[in-house]
Amino acid sequence: xxxxxxxxxxxxxxxxxxxxxxxxxxxxxxxxxxxxxxxxxxxxxxxxxxxxxxxxxxxxxxxxxxxxxxxxxxxxxxxxxxxxxxxxxxxxxxxxxxxxxxxxxxxxxxxxxxxxxxxxxxxxxxxxxxxxxxxxxxxxxxxxxxxxxxxxxxxxxxxxxxxxxxxxxxxxxxxxxxxxxxxxxxxxxxxxxxxxxxxxxxxxxxxxxxxxxxxxxxxxxxxxxxxxxxxxxxxxxxxxxxxxxxxxxxxxxxxxxxxxxxxxxxxxxxxxxxxxxxxxxxxxxxxxxxxxxxxxxxxxxxxxxxxxxxxxxxxxxxxxxxxxxxxxxxxxxxxxxxxxxxxxxxxxxxxxxxxxxxxxxxxxxxxxxxxxxxxxxxxxxxxxxxxxxxxxxxxxxxxxxxxxxxxxxxxxxxxxxxxxxxxxx
Ligand code: GUN
Ligand code: FE
Numbered sequence: 380x381x382x383x384x385x386x387x388x389x390x391x392x393x394x395x396x397x398x399x400x401x402x403x404x405x406x407x408x409x410x411x412x413x414x415x416x417x418x419x420x421x422x423x424x425x426x427x428x429x430x431x432x433x434x435x436x437x438x439x440x441x442x443x444x445x446x447x448x449x450x451x452x453x454x455x456x457x458x459x460x461x462x463x464x465x466x467x468x469x470x471x472x473x474x475x476x477x478x479x480x481x482x483x484x485x486x487x488x489x490x491x492x493x494x495x496x497x498x499x500x501x502x503x504x505x506x507x508x509x510x511x512x513x514x515x516x517x518x519x520x521x522x523x524x525x526x527x528x529x530x531x532x533x534x535x536x537x538x539x540x541x542x543x544x545x546x547x548x549x550x551x552x553x554x555x556x557x558x559x560x561x562x563x564x565x566x567x568x569x570x571x572x573x574x575x576x577x578x579x580x581x582x583x584x585x586x587x588x589x590x591x592x593x594x595x596x597x598x599x600x601x602x603x604x605x606x607x608x609x610x611x612x613x614x615x616x617x618x619x620x621x622x623x624x625x626x627x628x629x630x631x632x633x634x635x636x637x638x639x640x641x642x643x644x645x646x647x648x649x650x651x652x653x654x655x656x657x658x659x660x661x662x663x664x665x666x667x668x669x670x671x672x673x674x675x676x677x678x679x680x681x682x683x684x685x686x687x688x689x690x691x692x693x694x695x696x697x698x699x700x701x702x703x704x705x706x707x708x709x710x711x712x713x714x715x716x717x718x719x720x721x722x723x724x725x726x727x728x729x730x731x732x733x734x735x736x737x738x739x740x741x742x743x744x745x746x747x748x749x750x751x752x753x754x755x756x757x758x759x760x761x762x763x764x765x766x767x768x769x770x771x772x773x774x775x776x777x778x779x780x781x782x783x784x785x786x787x788x789x790x791x792x793x794x795x796x797x798x799x800x801x802x803x804x
Contacts, residue, residue, distance in 0.1 A: 388429035437496025439729025442684030448486035493778030494751035601635035618643035659691030
């Protein structure tokens, strides 16, 4: 079993007491086994001297599309439905096995380089096995699934699928990948959004997610045009419809949730549904400003995601955290969505969304060793150490400050050099 000792770092634990201290952290196998001051290196132990460095829990992004990384810069200045029809769906339809693998690898590289250690990912209709292959080789912790789209005339032919095939292929991928590498990889059923899915498919997904106890990951109430279509087709508000099908429960992760009424917020809260807030994407696609302070104030589980790379041109959690805070300030004042609130969404909030709050999201003895080591001694970072370290990170750090990333005790990037898991320590 490999053991790693990280010494002399400022450690932002995000434990329930919010402890931040300067000291050492030991990793044995995939877990943190000791934290404190002056831990002594054992013979043969791999030691990282992290003096003047800051350790944070790895970021958890709860809404990503690795399959879209290669489409960056395509379709700027479009709203959601036009962007999907004119750009994203034809591009997703054009993927082959190789392009999907490299799109996923490129995205994962960017995520690991910016300190993200866990993702909830939605793929395209075909070739998802190759995205899982990239996830497996890279070492990133992921919940992923093939997108399901069995409805809609405007979907390009290669993406159109039969309900039974969509379900069968999803179950085949689940049986192959769910639980892979000691549970690092999990399957998540990924119906695209209500508009793309028949009621039959959504009902089956609900049954399957219950049977296998896996997550369901979908988009909801992102755009006003989208919710009007849902209302016209189902006679219901989007979240009311999902609830009507039995999908609104603690296994459900909903990306965006910008346009909710009070009844929908109540359903989300009472059923324990998780919201993934994607501020960069919401701005880029002119979708709107989510009512995140209100959702958090109501006790709803809200975490963060960058969405696909074409939505904001990067997959960088530093960017999402900063935007999540800034977009609320004009309406709610400077402190409502403060640095601590967004840092919580990016770490322990994401862990709650994926049902792993006892495993990841904070640095505590017994938890998985998923963390990033930052070098904040750069000119662009607020130079004073009198400043709250979380505020320094949220408002001035960038992905260039991430020096080392460790996932499940494996060093997947060290001194900004990436390693696939067969090379990781
Ligand atoms: N809604 C349905 N599909 C998508 C997608 O690929 N991206 C975003 N942002 N919203 C969607
Ligand atoms: Fe999305």
